[in-house]
Amino acid sequence: MGQPSTLFQVTFKNRLLGVKHDKLSDAILQGMSTEGYKSAFLRMDDEGQIAQTNPMRLFCGKASSEDFSFTPGDALRYESTQAEDAAAIAEVAEQIYRVGRAHKLFDFAIQQLTYTDGALTHLDGLALGEIARKRAKH
Secondary structure, three states, X not given: OOOOEEEEEEXXXXXXXXXXXXXXXXXXXHHHOOOOEEEEEEOEOOOOOEOOOOOXXXXXXXXXXXXXXXXXXXXXXXXXXXXXXXXXXXXXXXXXXXXXXXXXXXXXXXXXXXEEOOEEEEEOOEEHHHHHHHHHHO
16 A cells, blocks of 8 residues: 555635645645735744744735735734744644634635545545545434
């Protein structure tokens, strides 16, 4: 049996958005960028200073022009103090994903798809057979 691989897909108001993503952080960005919003992972403090020593956070705001820039007020409260950007971004994305799965915070949803040998085997961590059995009971 081959090694499982995981992809993430974004749905917005029950419609599939774009492509499947290898990284959860890319799916988070796509979901947060719906309906005219822009989003980015940045290291900005509450005074608007950008520096590598600031916590990594996700910023999301309504774009009013082509020269759109983020302000401290556009930051979500989730953050990471990890020094390496990729690890910090992954940590923030995971926090947002966990909270969004536990509570309906956003209009978008992210589904985790697990493939083994090219075939879909799990959806959001549940085996497809288990999902089918649960649906058959209803």
